[in-house]
Amino acid sequence: MNSTSTTYAAKFEQLKEQSEACWNALKEKPLIMVGAATCGRAAGALEIIETFKNELANRQIDANVIEVGCMGHCYAEPMVIIQKPGHSAICYGYVSEGLASMLVREFVAGDDPCIEFALAALEINDFIPTFEDFPRGMVEKKIVMEHCGLINPEDIRHYIANGGYEALAQAVHKPGNEIISTIKSSGLRGRGGAGFPTGIKWETCRRAKGETKYVICNADEGDPGAFMDRTILESNPHQVLEGLALAARAVGATKGYIYIRAEYPLAVKRIETAITQAKEAGLLGNSILGSDFDLELEVFQGSGAFVCGEESALIASMEGEPGIPRHRPPFPAESGLWGNPTVINNVKTLSYIPHIVRKGADWFKETGTPDSPGTAIFALAGKVINTGLAEVPMGTTLSQIIYDVGSGIDGGKQFKAVQIGGPSGGCLPETFLDTPIDFDSLRQAGAMMGSGGMVVMDEDDCMVEIARYFLDFTQKESCGKCTFCRLGTKQMLDILERITKRQGKPEDIDTLFYLAENVKIGSLCNLGKTAPNPVLSTLRHFRDEYQAHIDEGRCPGLMCMDFIAYYILPDKCERSCDACVGSCPVESIFSNEDRIKVIDQEKCVKCNSCMDACPPQYSAIVKLSPPELVKERENG
Amino acid sequence: MKLTDEEKKIAVETSQRILADYTSNKGVLIPVLQHIQKELGYVPPPAMEIVATHFDIPKVDVYSIVTFYNQFRLTPPGKNQIKVCMGTACHMRGGTIIMDSWKRRLEIDCGETTEDREFSLERVACVGCCTQAPVTVINEEIHPKVTPTRVDGLLLSYQLDKDKEAKKAGEDN
Numbered sequence: 112m113n114s115t116s117t118t119y120a121a122k123f124e125q126l127k128e129q130s131e132a133c134w135n136a137l138k139e140k141p142l143i144m145v146g147a148a149t150c151g152r153a154a155g156a157l158e159i160i161e162t163f164k165n166e167l168a169n170r171q172i173d174a175n176v177i178e179v180g181c182m183g184h185c186y187a188e189p190m191v192i193i194q195k196p197g198h199s200a201i202c203y204g205y206v207s208e209g210l211a212s213m214l215v216r217e218f219v220a221g222d223d224p225c226i227e228f229a230l231a232a233l234e235i236n237d238f239i240p241t242f243e244d245f246p247r248g249m250v251e252k253k254i255v256m257e258h259c260g261l262i263n264p265e266d267i268r269h270y271i272a273n274g275g276y277e278a279l280a281q282a283v284h285k286p287g288n289e290i291i292s293t294i295k296s297s298g299l300r301g302r303g304g305a306g307f308p309t310g311i312k313w314e315t316c317r318r319a320k321g322e323t324k325y326v327i328c329n330a331d332e333g334d335p336g337a338f339m340d341r342t343i344l345e346s347n348p349h350q351v352l353e354g355l356a357l358a359a360r361a362v363g364a365t366k367g368y369i370y371i372r373a374e375y376p377l378a379v380k381r382i383e384t385a386i387t388q389a390k391e392a393g394l395l396g397n398s399i400l401g402s403d404f405d406l407e408l409e410v411f412q413g414s415g416a417f418v419c420g421e422e423s424a425l426i427a428s429m430e431g432e433p434g435i436p437r438h439r440p441p442f443p444a445e446s447g448l449w450g451n452p453t454v455i456n457n458v459k460t461l462s463y464i465p466h467i468v469r470k471g472a473d474w475f476k477e478t479g480t481p482d483s484p485g486t487a488i489f490a491l492a493g494k495v496i497n498t499g500l501a502e503v504p505m506g507t508t509l510s511q512i513i514y515d516v517g518s519g520i521d522g523g524k525q526f527k528a529v530q531i532g533g534p535s536g537g538c539l540p541e542t543f544l545d546t547p548i549d550f551d552s553l554r555q556a557g558a559m560m561g562s563g564g565m566v567v568m569d570e571d572d573c574m575v576e577i578a579r580y581f582l583d584f585t586q587k588e589s590c591g592k593c594t595f596c597r598l599g600t601k602q603m604l605d606i607l608e609r610i611t612k613r614q615g616k617p618e619d620i621d622t623l624f625y626l627a628e629n630v631k632i633g634s635l636c637n638l639g640k641t642a643p644n645p646v647l648s649t650l651r652h653f654r655d656e657y658q659a660h661i662d663e664g665r666c667p668g669l670m671c672m673d674f675i676a677y678y679i680l681p682d683k684c685e686r687s688c689d690a691c692v693g694s695c696p697v698e699s700i701f702s703n704e705d706r707i708k709v710i711d712q713e714k715c716v717k718c719n720s721c722m723d724a725c726p727p728q729y730s731a732i733v734k735l736s737p738p739e740l741v742k743e744r745e746n747g
Numbered sequence: 748m749k750l751t752d753e754e755k756k757i758a759v760e761t762s763q764r765i766l767a768d769y770t771s772n773k774g775v776l777i778p779v780l781q782h783i784q785k786e787l788g789y790v791p792p793p794a795m796e797i798v799a800t801h802f803d804i805p806k807v808d809v810y811s812i813v814t815f816y817n818q819f820r821l822t823p824p825g826k827n828q829i830k831v832c833m834g835t836a837c838h839m840r841g842g843t844i845i846m847d848s849w850k851r852r853l854e855i856d857c858g859e860t861t862e863d864r865e866f867s868l869e870r871v872a873c874v875g876c877c878t879q880a881p882v883t884v885i886n887e888e889i890h891p892k893v894t895p896t897r898v899d900g901l902l903l904s905y906q907l908d909k910d911k912e913a914k915k916a917g918e919d920n
Contacts, residue, residue: 153879153889185878336835338875373781373818374874376887414777414816417872431776431802433815449774492836492877499878530835566835566877580838584872590815696848696895716851718844720895 119400123280126392127271134272138194141174141219145206146190146260148181148345149377150338154188162208163191166215174219180346182260183500187230192261193218199236201229233261246515247497252478254486255462256502259346264381267388270349276394278468279353282360283402287317290361290468297472298484299464303329303420303457304535304561305637306483306550312454316362316444319452324364327448327455328355329425330371330378333417334533335584337564339488340458342500344371344378347462348385354461356395356406357468362454365405370425372413383410417534417588421636422447422455424590435590436636459488459563479505483549493530493566494521503548510544513567524569527668528652532561534581534588535641537648538574557648559641573668574653575660579607581645585638595633599626600642607646613673615661623650669734672717676738679721681707683731691732694724712741754823755793761786762794766801776802780812780819789820817872825860825867827905829853829885834873836880841894845881846870848895852902 143163147156156178163176184190187204193214194200201224203214210228217223224238231248232239242248262269270276282290295310316324328351332340344351355367371379386408389395397405416434418424422443424434429448447453463485467475476484483505492498495517503512509529513519520526528538537558539546546556553560568577586600603626606619627643634640650657659665666674679691679700686706699714700721708731710721722732735741750758765782769775776798783794790813799806813819831837831846850856853866860867876882879891883901890901 149874149889150876150878153876153882153891188878332875333872335833335838335873336877337873338877341875374871412778412781414781414818415872416816428777428816429774431773431812433811490877492880493839498836533835564835566839568839572839577839580835694896696851696899716847718848718895719841723894724896 119280119283119402122393122400123276126276126394130268130271133266133268137175137177139196141172141196142194143174143176143219144179144192144194144261144263145176146181146188146192147178148260148342149375150181150185150342151188151190152377156189158208159189159191159206159211162211163215166212167219170215170220172215172220177263178265179262180259180264181342181500183256183342183502184230184497185499186497190230190260192233193224195219198224199239200233201226201239202231202233202242203228204230247501247518250503250507250511250515251501252486252504253502254466254478255343255350255459255488256346256500258350259342262347264346264348265384267349267385267392267394270347271392274469275349275465276353276389278465279356279360279394280400282357282468283400283404285360287361287363290357291317293468293472294361294464297467297475298482299460299467299475300483300485300550301457302459302463302488302563304532304559306560309456309460312444312456313358313361315442316452316454319445321452323366323449323451324362325448325451325453326355326359326362326364326367327425327429327453328367328369328458328461329420329422329455330369330375330458331413331420331425332372332375332458333415333420333588334535334561334564336490336492336530336533336566337561338490339500339563341375341378342490343458343462343488344375345381348378348381349389350462350465351382351458352385352389352395352408354456354464355408356399357464358454358456358461359406360404362452364454365407367406367408368411368429369408370411370413370419370429373415379410379412386410416590417584418590418636418638421638424636425455426453433590435592436638438635480547480549482551487548487560487563489548489563489565491517491565491567494524494569494572495519495567496521505549506547508545508547509539512548512565513544517567520567520569522569524571526567527570527572528568528574528577530558530566530568530577530581530645531564532559532641532644533564534585535559535637535644536561536564537644538568538577538652539648540652557644557651559644571668571670573611573666573670574649574656575607575666576611576668576670578646578649579604579611582607582642585642589638589642593634593639595630596635596639596642599630599633600639602626603630603643603646610657610660611666611671611673613660613664615657617661619661620650620654620657664737666736669736674738675717675734675736676712676741677710677715677717677719677721678733678735678741678744679708679710680731680733681705683729684708685726685729685731688726688729690724690726691721694720696720712738750791750793750823754791758787758791758793759797762797766797769801771802773802773804776809776812777816780809784819788824789822791821791823822860823864825864827866827886828869829866829883830869830871830874831857832872832874832876832880832882832884833870834875834877834880836877837873837882840880842881844895845883845893845898848898849883852898 231242299309300306419434424436428434443453497518501516699711795809
C-alpha cells in the first residue's frame with residue numbers, strides 16, 4: 112500500500128485491529144489484574160503480584176498477570192480482578208498473600224470462584240452481585256474513570272482496544288473550529304475548581320494572535336486531601352494525552368506540556384511511558400496518523416509549590432521564575448507561556464474531551480445539571496467507611512456521596528462536617544447535606560468545588576483545629592506578593608494557634624472576621640482570595656466550638672492537645688492486662704496498689720497509643736477535656 | 748551545616764557534568780536544579796553558583812528559586828529520608844502524633860538530619876494516599892496506617908538491616 116492511498120482512518124483502523132487482537136488474546140487465558148496505583152502499592156500490591164506469579168509458576172499454570180490502575184475503591188486495596196474464560200470477571204478486595212495463593216489454587220486452577228471473598232462481579236451473572244447492585248454503584252456514573260483499573264496503563268493497545276484515540280483519529284482532519292463548537296455546546300466547565308467554560312477558553316486562544324501556541328495539562332494537584340488527578344494519570348494516562356492532543360488540534364498548538372508535581376513519581380513515569388508509546392504508534396509527534404497535524408508533548412515536573420496550581424504562577428515556574436501569580440488580564444489564553452497564547456486545562460477536564468468529541472455534546476449534556484453538565488470526581492477521605500474515588504453525576508447530593516458511596520461514618524460515630532475544596536473550600540455541617548454538588552450550589556453554601564477533595568469529619572474532630580490546619584497550609588504556601596495574603600493570613604494563624612493552645616481571648620472571633628474580609632479583598636489570586644474560607648465557614652457553622660475553646664477551656668472534639676488529658680477508667684481496667692503499658696513510648700503508665708493502670712500526667716505525651724492498644728472489650732481509656740477533670744476524678 | 752571539601756568537589760563536578768546536556772534557555776532552570784538534586788540529594792551553594800554562570804543570571808535568582816520551591820533542599824539529606832505526610836486525611840488520623848513520634852525517636856526536628864547522617868526528617872503536603880492515612884514515606888516506599896509503635900518497629904527493622912549488612916560485610920572481608 113502506498114502512502115498516498117492510506118487515509119488517516121485506515122491507518123487508525125489498522126492500529127485498532129492490532130490492539131483488539133492483543134486485548135482479546137489476553138482474555139483467552141485466565142487474566143489476573145492487580146490494582147497497582149500508588150494507593151494499591153502502599154497497601155502491598157507489588158508483593159501480591161509476586162505471590163500470584165510464584166504461585167502460578169509453582170503450579171505451572173498459564174495465565175496472564177498484569178498491573179492495572181485504580182478503580183476508586185481505595186478502601187479495599189489491594190484489589191484484584193480475575194477474569195477466567197467461562198466466568199464473569201470477579202473483583203476481590205483486601206487481598207492478602209494468603210488469599211492470592213488460595214485464589215490461584217481454588218479459582219484459576221480449580222473452579223471455585225471463592226465468592227465469599229469477592230467484592231462484586233463486573234458483568235451480570237447468576238451468583239455474584241455486580242457493583243451496580245450496591246448503593247454506591249447506583250449513585251456512580253463513570254465517564255472519565257470508566258476504564259481506570261480495568262486496563263494496563265502502560266500499554267497503549269489496551270486503551271485503543273477500548274475506544275481510545277478514536278476521537279483523535281476523527282479530529283486530525285477536522286478544522287479546530289468544529290472541535291471548539293462541540294466542546295462549547297457540551298457546556299463543559301473546567302474541573303480545576305473555578306468552573307470556567309472550557310470551550311470559551313479554547314476559542315479565546317484560537318483567536319489570539321501569534322504563530323506559536325501552547326497547550327498545558329495542569330496536574331499540579333497540590334490540595335492536601337485530593338488525589339483524583341494522581342489516580343487518573345496513573346490509571347489511564349493515554350486518555351489525558353488524547354484530551355491534550357485534541358486541545359492542541361482545536362487551538363492550533365504544536366507543543367504541549369504536562370505539568371505534574373514531582374511528589375507523584377509513578378504518575379510521571381506512566382505519563383512518560385504513554386508519550387513514548389503514542390509517538391511510536393504515530394499518534395503523537397510529527398504528522399500524526401499521516402496528517403498535517405504535529406504535536407510534541409513533554410513532561411514538566413512541578414517543584415512543590417501549591418500556588419503553581421494557579422495558571423499564571425504555573426507559567427512563571429515553567430519560565431524558570433519563582434511561582435508568583437501576575438495580574439490577569441491578559442489571560443494565558445491570550446498571553447501565556449513566553450508571551451504566547453496558552454491553554455491550561457486540568458487533568459479531569461482534558462479527560463472528558465475524547466469522550467465528548469467521540470460521542471457528541473448532547474450525549475454529555477444528558478448527565479448532570481443544565482448549568483454544570485457531566486460528572487464530578489471526588490476523592491472521598493476522612494472518617495467514612497469506604498474511602499476512595501467516586502465519579503457521580505453533577506447534582507448528586509452530599510449525603511448520597513457520604514452515605515451511599517462512602518457507606519456512612521466509620522465506627523458508628525456521629526457525622527459532624529464535610530470539608531470540600533481543600534484549603535480554599537469550607538466545612539459544611541449536617542444541615543447542608545442535601546446541597547447538590549455543582550459549581551454554583553457549593554459556592555452559595557460557602558464552600559467550593561475546588562479540585563474535588565472531600566474530607567468527612569465526625570464528632571472526634573475539632574473544627575477550630577481543622578481551620579488552623581488549612582490556614583497553616585495556605586499561610587506557608589502564600590507566595591508573598593500581596594501584603595494581605597502574606598501578613599493577614601499570618602495574623603489569623605497566630606490567633607487560631609493561640610485559641611488551640613488555650614490562650615484565646617474573647618475578642619479573637621471578631622478580629623478573625625475582620626481580618627478574613629480584608630485578606631479576601633486584598634489578594635490578587637485565588638489562593639489569597641479563598642484562604643479565609645475554612646475559617647469563615649467554621650466560624651459560621653461551628654461558632655460554639657470556638658467559644659468552648661475560648662470561654663470554657665474545653666475542646667468539644669477532644670483533639671487539641673492542650674485541652675485534653677488521657678485517663679484510665681478504674682472500673683473498666685482489666686487488672687492483669689498490660690497492653691497499654693507496653694504501647695506507651697514514654698513509660699508513663701504504671702500499676703497502682705490495686706494493679707489498676709494509671710497514667711502519669713507529667714510524663715504523658717498524648718500520643719494516643721494506649722487508647723489504640725486497650726482491647727475494645729475494656730475500652731478503659733478515655734480523653735477528658737478540660738484536663739483538670741483528671742484530678743477531680745482521681746480525687747473523687 | 749558546613750560542607751566538607753570533598754562534598755564541595757563532588758557538587759562542582761556533578762553540576763558541570765549535568766549542565767553539559769542543557770541549553771542556557773531559562774525554561775530549563777528548574778529541570779536543571781531538579782536533576783542536580785536528584786543526583787546529589789540537595790542543591791549546595793557551589794552548585795547554585797555554577798548554575799547561575801551557566802544561565803548568565805545573578806546568583807540570587809537561583810537562590811530565590813531554590814528557596815521558593817519546597818522540593819529543593821539546601822542541606823545534605825540523611826541516608827534514609829523520612830517524609831511524614833501532613834495532608835488533611837493524615838492530619839485527621841493523627842499525622843502530628845506520628846511526626847512527634849519520629850522527632851522523639853530520632854531526636855531531631857522536622858527538616859533536620861541526624862548527627863550520623865543516617866536519617867533526615869521532613870514533612871510533605873500530601874502524597875495522595877489519603878485512604879491509607881496516616882502515611883510515612885521512607886526512601887520512596889510508602890508505609891500506610893502508621894502508629895507510634897509502628898515508628899519504633901520501622902526504626903528497628905532499619906537497624907536490623909544495617910546490622911545484617913555490617914555482619915555480611917565483616918564476613919566478606
